[in-house]
Amino acid sequence: MQQEMDEQLNKREASMALPLYETRQGRGRVIYRVFAASVLVSICAIWSYRVIHMPTYGESGRWAWLGLLLAELWFGFYWILTQAPRWKPVFNQNFKDRLSERFESELPAVDVFVCTADANLEPPIMVINTVLSVMAYDYPPQKLTVYLSDDACSQLTFHALLEASQFAKHWLPYCKRFKVEPRSPAAYFRTTPPPASAAVEFLQTKTKYEEMEKRIKSVTERGKVSEEDQARHTGFSQWDLYSSTKDHATVLEVIIDGRNPGAEDCEGHKLPTLVYLAREKRPQYHTNYKAGAINALIRVSSEISNGQIILNVDCDMYSNNSQSVRDALCFFMDEKKGHKIAFVQFPQNFENLSKNDLYGGSLRVISEVEFHGLDGYGGPMYIGTGCFHRRASLCGMVYTESFRNHWENGERLLEKRDIEENKLKALASCTSEIGSLWGKEMGLKYGCPVEDVITGLAIHCRGWKSVYCNPARKAFLGIAPTTLAQTLVQHKRWSEGDFRIFLSKHNPLLCGFGRISLGLQMGYSVYCLWAPNCFATIFYSIVPSLELLKGNALFPQVSNPWIFPFAYVMLASYCYSIGEFIWSGGNLKGWWNEQRIWLYKRSSSYLLAVVDVTMWILGLTGSGFVISAKVSDEEVLKRYHHELMEFGASSLMFAMITVQALVNLFCFSNHLAMHGKKIYELLDLQFFLCGALILLNLPLYNGLFFRRDSGMMPNSLTLNLVFWSLLACGLYRIM
Numbered sequence: 001m002q003q004e005m006d007e008q009l010n011k012r013e014a015s016m017a018l019p020l021y022e023t024r025q026g027r028g029r030v031i032y033r034v035f036a037a038s039v040l041v042s043i044c045a046i047w048s049y050r051v052i053h054m055p056t057y058g059e060s061g062r063w064a065w066l067g068l069l070l071a072e073l074w075f076g077f078y079w080i081l082t083q084a085p086r087w088k089p090v091f092n093q094n095f096k097d098r099l100s101e102r103f104e105s106e107l108p109a110v111d112v113f114v115c116t117a118d119a120n121l122e123p124p125i126m127v128i129n130t131v132l133s134v135m136a137y138d139y140p141p142q143k144l145t146v147y148l149s150d151d152a153c154s155q156l157t158f159h160a161l162l163e164a165s166q167f168a169k170h171w172l173p174y175c176k177r178f179k180v181e182p183r184s185p186a187a188y189f190r191t192t193p194p195p196a197s198a199a200v201e202f203l204q205t206k207t208k209y210e211e212m213e214k215r216i217k218s219v220t221e222r223g224k225v226s227e228e229d230q231a232r233h234t235g236f237s238q239w240d241l242y243s244s245t246k247d248h249a250t251v252l253e254v255i256i257d258g259r260n261p262g263a264e265d266c267e268g269h270k271l272p273t274l275v276y277l278a279r280e281k282r283p284q285y286h287t288n289y290k291a292g293a294i295n296a297l298i299r300v301s302s303e304i305s306n307g308q309i310i311l312n313v314d315c316d317m318y319s320n321n322s323q324s325v326r327d328a329l330c331f332f333m334d335e336k337k338g339h340k341i342a343f344v345q346f347p348q349n350f351e352n353l354s355k356n357d358l359y360g361g362s363l364r365v366i367s368e369v370e371f372h373g374l375d376g377y378g379g380p381m382y383i384g385t386g387c388f389h390r391r392a393s394l395c396g397m398v399y400t401e402s403f404r405n406h407w408e409n410g411e412r413l414l415e416k417r418d419i420e421e422n423k424l425k426a427l428a429s430c431t432s433e434i435g436s437l438w439g440k441e442m443g444l445k446y447g448c449p450v451e452d453v454i455t456g457l458a459i460h461c462r463g464w465k466s467v468y469c470n471p472a473r474k475a476f477l478g479i480a481p482t483t484l485a486q487t488l489v490q491h492k493r494w495s496e497g498d499f500r501i502f503l504s505k506h507n508p509l510l511c512g513f514g515r516i517s518l519g520l521q522m523g524y525s526v527y528c529l530w531a532p533n534c535f536a537t538i539f540y541s542i543v544p545s546l547e548l549l550k551g552n553a554l555f556p557q558v559s560n561p562w563i564f565p566f567a568y569v570m571l572a573s574y575c576y577s578i579g580e581f582i583w584s585g586g587n588l589k590g591w592w593n594e595q596r597i598w599l600y601k602r603s604s605s606y607l608l609a610v611v612d613v614t615m616w617i618l619g620l621t622g623s624g625f626v627i628s629a630k631v632s633d634e635e636v637l638k639r640y641h642h643e644l645m646e647f648g649a650s651s652l653m654f655a656m657i658t659v660q661a662l663v664n665l666f667c668f669s670n671h672l673a674m675h676g677k678k679i680y681e682l683l684d685l686q687f688f689l690c691g692a693l694i695l696l697n698l699p700l701y702n703g704l705f706f707r708r709d710s711g712m713m714p715n716s717l718t719l720n721l722v723f724w725s726l727l728a729c730g731l732y733r734i735m
């Protein structure tokens with residue numbers, strides 16, 4: 001007996017010594033560094049060539065040359081920054097079995113925040129699928145609380161959530177019994193055929209889901225919850241004084257209170273707590289968008305469940321892996337290193353990408369390469385969704401060496417609370433933040449279109465680390481933009497927000513100096529400086545082609561030895577970039593598509609972002625948050641899946657990318673017409689560059705001149721732009 005006990009004790013002690021996660025260094029670092037050094041040498045050679053061979057004053061092509069020098073200086077500088085997320089990649093592995101061995105009975109409470117903001121752009125059925133997927137986490141339900149923040153304060157969403165709370169009573173036990181993955185019912189029933197061993201249960205649950213879906217969709221279509229439905233739940237009376245989405249009192253409803261004896265599923269197991277919150281809105285108070293919503297949730301949840309860990313997911317990103325909470329806890333609860341970690345970020349993955357990722361929505365290289373690189377320098381950025389936070393660090397706590405983990409058993413915590421509705425509602429009111437540090441030192445930061453990145457940076461600067469968790473089974477799957485316009489708008493918001501961080505007092509180089517590692521400072525700068533890339537890119541993609549019209553050579557001839565550094569940098573960096581893309585799970589065509597989007601983003605979204613940031617600095621505009629659409633009509637979706645680029649409407653951004661494409665087309669044709677007979681004269685980098693741009697732009701020309709579907713470029717825009725581009729080329733020629 002004694003021996004047995006000793007043995008068990010030894011076993012426990014031995015397992016205590018084992019970490020809950022391990023960090024492995026990426027392989028091939030030395031090779032990469034040698035390669036990067038060789039590229040750097042060539043970049044320096046290009047710079048020297050530009051300086052040495054600068055046309056003298058009065059010589060033609062001098063300003064173009066000067067511009068190229070500046071562009072190349074920028075690209076070189078930016079390339080150096082991008083080395084940081086490639087220099088020291090690390091990969092984490094965690095051990096969930098050790099977690100449950102050691103902590104299963106003492107696991108902390110976890111709060112999940114789901115955000116939605118518009119019942120039209122974010123259909124309730126999608127929102128509740130996300131909610132159901134996180135309610136079904138493989139985690140003790142008494143310790144799990146799911147909050148839905150609805151910035152639209154929509155009865156449609158509330159109604160859908162009530163429906164979901166009923167369906168959960170069947171869905172959760174089904175998931176647990178059959179170890180279902182993924183646990184978003186829509187995704188599950190869409191992707192899984194009935195299992196032979198449990199066909200009956202499958203069909204029963206599926207029917208229940210479909211009935212619920214039908215009810216929710218019909219209410220959504222009607223745009224109104226019927227009197228009859230409203231009468232079924234007292235919660236609807238909270239809308240009695242409601243006047244509009246922008247003007248209403250707090251609506252708060254604890255739909256499932258986990259402490260109630262009746263909060264059980266159909267098999268008698270406990271259900272997680274489920275809360276609906278629409279914070280108060282008044283026209284005279286700024287909402288601060290998602291940051292404001294999350295901060296209200298932080299306060300309200302502190303009174304209900306006060307989970308020490310907070311998971312933040314967008315409503316368009318369901319949980320695809322029921323183990324993610326445990327995955328994240330392995331990092332936080334590790335005895336040696338866990339206390340230093342403020343947040344565990346999972347990548348953003350998407351379920352609706354087209355075959356060759358037409359709009360580059362996968363963010364593949366960022367997730368598979370760059371974030372592992374940032375992790376090596378103290379941690380990835382917080383990117384708004386799929387992120388587990390330590391409540392304390394999110395609320396502004398500064399990390400000190402003496403800080404130690406102290407986990408409270410989540411169950412006991414919940415039991416203690418008594419929920420007082422009016423007090424809770426006050427925490428979500430417009431005035432609750434007045435004179436407080438919310439939005440400044442506490443919670444998510446206000447005043448920036450990328451509240452996530454700036455908040456993560458502030459947390460890093462307060463001394464905390466973060467961890468990147470990228471398991472083979474993707475933790476979250478979301479919806480990527482399905483049109484070119486959506487993509488460009490989203491990137492405008494991101495690049496604008498990131499650039500604003502750079503120009504604010506939160507600049508990663510200044511604010512991070514001495515607080516975070518140089519590598520992480522550079523890493524942040526890569527994203528913060530997305531926007532200003534527009535100048536060099538636009539110049540490089542237009543002026544060399546225009547100069548062809550005048551016959552000015554801006555690159556060394558093929559016979560000139562100076563061609564080597566140019567050729568090397570181009571070949572090496574493109575080969576590397578293809579390799580990286582394929583290593584990240586992409587294919588060649590996907591890479592090519594990404595190059596196109598890279599060009600379009602830089603010549604439209606980023607430029608407009610710079611313009612808006614300038615206006616913001618001058619005090620002419622405030623912040624906005626354009627919510628990305630999550631649904632498109634069928635025609636558009638069909639084209640998306642056929643990988644036909646979507647234009648369809650006139651927009652400034654389309655005009656910008658089109659002018660660039662047309663100028664290249666005209667310059668190329670002109671050059672070909674003039675030199676076509678002397679093939680050797682065509683062997684020239686400048687002409688090659690112009691040709692490459694044309695190849696890249698083929699889908700755009702197709703949309704301009706050949707397509708006849710409703711996704712083509714509008715004829716009026718085409719005509720206008722052809723005229724102006726021709727005129728511009730003509731003027732340039734005689735200038």
Ligand SMILES: O=c1ccn([C@@H]2O[C@H](COP(=O)(O)OP(=O)(O)O[C@H]3O[C@H](CO)[C@@H](O)[C@H](O)[C@H]3O)[C@@H](O)[C@H]2O)c(=O)[nH]1
Pocket residue numbers: 115116117118122149151287288289290291293313314315316383384385449450451452490493494497625626627628629
């Ligand atoms: O006033 C608002 C506006 C938005 N949201 C929510 O914020 C989330 C993100 O909005 P979305 O339009 O989907 O933006 P994305 O471009 O897809 O979001 C990325 O970029 C944002 C920052 O720009 C981050 O907040 C997101 O987490 C990140 O996924 C959604 O759940 C919205 O419901 C609100 O709660 N309140």
Ligand SMILES: [Mn+2]
Pocket residue numbers: 314316478479628
């Ligand atoms: Mn989104």
